[in-house]
Amino acid sequence: MAENETLNVIRRRRSIREYGEKQIPDDTAALVLEAGLYAPSAGGNIENDIHFTVIQKRETLDRINLLAKEAARASGLSWLVDLGNDDSFHCLYRAPTLILVSYRAETAAPETDAAAATENMLLAAESLGLGACWLYFPLQAFSSAAGRDLLKTFGLPEGFRPYSSLIAGYRAGAVPVIPPRKTEHISWVR
Ligand SMILES: Cc1cc2nc3c(=O)[nH]c(=O)nc-3n(C[C@H](O)[C@H](O)[C@H](O)COP(=O)(O)O)c2cc1C
Known part of the structure; x- marks a missing residue:
């Protein structure tokens, strides 16, 4: 298969769920955030329509974990309830940085x-030597009144809401190995 840096980064990226305590330097975080702004968007106006909340305060990260687990327990979905009840589970895997990706809700x-x-x-995180993981779980934190109050303290602009999130930091455990992808699910029409 062709070798170039972009393809190598795409193949190498894995969800990382073990982190050291060391924080990401601000200039490295800025590069990751900048990469987010270069994404395609339906309305073509991402700079006006997206908002990133970078949360690095341990107390707030742990509060989001507790609120998300509380919401998971109330969800009625057994796999979420089980995670909500698991004392050893931290939904942010104790990563030092959480980025909430919010978007203007009234867009396409x-x-x-x-x-x-x-x-x-x-x-971008992978290319810069960071570990990262896309996370749905913490978004549940903002479904309760207490979670919405917390969200308000983040100063999200009016009309925006969080749609996804990622954690990032320095990997502490082994890199998960995933075998090369198979190609039999590809059909060509030509
Ligand atoms: C929309 C979305 C939501 C996800 N939410 C979570 C999550 O809440 N917790 C988690 O540990 N991983 C989450 N992941 C990561 C997936 O579990 C992971 O991407 C998948 O297992 C494939 O592994 P890989 O990223 O190492 O290739 C999410 C991924 C996506 C795309």
Whole structure:
């Protein structure tokens, strides 16, 4: 298969769920966030329609974990309830940085646009030697009144809501190995 740096980063990226305590330097975080702004978007106006909340305060990260687990327990979905009840589970895997990816809700495809930005940031993180993981779980934190109050303290602009999130930091455990992808699910029409 062709070798180039972009393809190598795409193949190498994995969801990382073990982190050291060391924080990401601000200039490295800025590069990751900038990559998010270069994502495609349905409305073509990402700079006006996206907002990143970079959370690095341990107390706030742990509060989001607790609120998300509380919401998971109330969800009625057994796999979420089990995670909510698991004392050893921290939904942010104790990563030092959480980035909430919020989007202007009244746009054509806010969830998809936030997803594209999220993937750009995951790839940027990998290319910069960081570990990262896309996370749905912590978004549940903002479904309760207490979670919405917390969200308000983040200063999200009016009309925006979080659609995805990612954690990032320095990998502590082994890199998960995933075998090369098979190609039999590809059909060509030509
Ligand atoms: C929309 C979306 C939501 C995800 N939410 C979570 C999550 O809440 N917690 C988690 O540990 N991983 C989450 N992941 C990561 C997936 O579990 C992971 O991408 C998948 O298992 C494939 O592994 P890889 O990323 O190492 O290739 C999410 C991924 C996506 C795309």
